[in-house]
Amino acid sequence: MTQYKMLLRLAAETGEGLDDFLFVSPWPETRLHYTLFRDSNGTREHACVEFRCARAYRRVALHQAGPLALAIGWESWNSIVEVVDSAWLAEMKSNESEPRDENWKPHHYVIVSEELGVFEVAASDYKRVITKANPLIRDGPLT
Secondary structure, three states: OOEEEEEEEOOOOOOEEEEEEEEEOOOOOEEEEEEEEEOOOOOEEEEEEEEEOOOEEEEEOHHHOHHHHHHHOHHHOOEEEEEEOOHHHHHHHHHOOOOOOOOOOOEEEEEEEOOOEEEEEEEOEEEEEEEOOOOOOOOOOOO
16 A cells, blocks of 8 residues: 655745745756745745656646645645655556666655645655755856
8 A cells, every 4th residue: 555754844844935946857866946935034045855866757737646646645745755655666667678776776756836736756865955045046157
């Protein structure tokens, strides 16, 4: 039976919110950039969740992913949730023509958000980075 395990709340405190989602995928890392804002003092920080050794991802609108979003539960929205015993991972493994690296242990991560919809990624792990500056804006000319 599929189970859902909440791992990390992206908006950790009451009054925090998320917006300005941007998805970037320089394989094998897959990054989801977003703005974290705090209503109490107006602070806006830029954050990124980096999924390492990503093998696949998909994103669907919230109205198209109703069953998954409901199964995860609204209290876990704006969080990284792991799908345990994932049918999606099982399907990927069964479709592989050659065995993959035996050391790679995939996880099925999901983020559900009203603004983002449902974002799913199969990756080895993840990390979150919060910065004051927007990591997508560079100083100087682009090379």
